[in-house]
Amino acid sequence: MMNAQYSAVSGMQHEEPLLFEHAHEAPESINLPGVASEIPLTLDAFKRKTPPRIPGLSEPEAVRHFVRLSQWNHGIETGFYPLGSCTMKYNPRVNEQVARLPGLAHVHPDQPEDSVQGILTLLYELQTWLAEIAGFSDVTLQPAAGAHGELVGLMMIRAALDARGDQHRKKVLVPDSAHGTNPASAALCGMFTVEIKSGPDGRIDLDELKRHLDDNVAALMMTNPNTAGTFESDIREICQLVHDAGGLVYGDGANLNALVGVARPGDMGLDCLHINVHKTFSTPHGGGGPGAGPVAVNDTLKPFLPVPRIIKDGDTYRIETRDSQSIGSVLSTLGQTGVYMRANAYISAFGRNHLHKIAQDAVLNANYILCRLKDVYHVPFSGLCKHECLLTDEYQEKHGVKTLDIAKQLIDLGFHPMTVYFPLIVHGAMLIEPTETESRETLDAFCNAMLEIAAQCEAGETDMLHEAPVKPFRRRLDETQAARKPVLVWQE
């Protein structure tokens, strides 16, 4: 049976060669302003002897090339995008309007303070709201991505430990369910990581944690809800244990969408938290950006916040560029202002009394999918999930069908695949995050597609699943070859 979204995907897409393969005219079709005078003799040696390798295309051809390529892509405006851990929610258009207001978009980072009071007000306001939402005493807006926030958070932890004479503490505990950026950030900060094995329920195992706590521990990095989509219900005890051992607790806030307006990581005992504002507070971020990773800190880490910082002085705002204990500057400007304008608009639209609807609906949607699929797909950790649900290919593997086949078949059915093979703690993981912005109709269409795939497996009709995707111009790619021997330059 075809589902509604499947039958609506067809026709009108164009195969598209590379620009160079397209080119038919000499590059004179490019309009460059004329050179005012002869090139001075001294530069003669640098004069071009051959024409530049610029493809010759007319304007409509160039425009069509890029628009056609964009149509091969799948965005949140194209359809459902349940990429777990990435929070691909719909980004309201009003955010875009706000971020593009000339008075905000055209401000130069080096303008004098008194000429940018408006944007400083909005940034300060956001900083204050993020601190309140996350339950911490202050926030830095400097980090330019979640991973950058991890590094900055760890730099502050490093500085706090050094300040109290704990220079030797270099061990960072990272659960085996953590995002790959966590150990990478610790390594970049000059520390080393020790992986802690999750318990049978996918959560941090207290005994395993205790085994690793000693006076070399600098920090525990944890994600709550974790990447298996379940809440770390021992969070208070976990924080207490780490603190008693003299370490600090770093929070990876990528999953804040499950908590926003309902519960605050600061209240749970964490020392800091990065917030992926592009995820929770809606900036379009497919394909690696743009984003921002502000870090919220408690009083222990506050003295070490990076500069510059925005300070409120009576009715005016100023930029503080010096602070004795600060870790210094981690970005050349105040922060990713465009992303922050969107976040401010998004939070304002909900207001203090309605922010919790984000988390409630996100969690409800994930549990709806879990309930509809749990009888035909293996659920590794029982019970309710938070904002994303985790399934595996255990039942389908018996029929020779793997997570990758299921994900690729979803493309033919008009959906972006879920996150696959992450978290690493379960075999054949499929992590599905619907977000709060999807309707029940969309969730049903997706669940129907997943049920259809499972039924095909049961019926032994698996050839198509191994072939998928057959509809896009580019079929299943040899990803190993692409990673090992990438072809990055066009060769004639």
Ligand SMILES: *Cc1c(COP(=O)(O)O)cnc(C)c1O
């Ligand atoms: C997205 C994500 C990160 C990294 O954030 P970026 O903003 O992409 O740098 C870290 N941890 C988790 C759990 C994530 O989902």
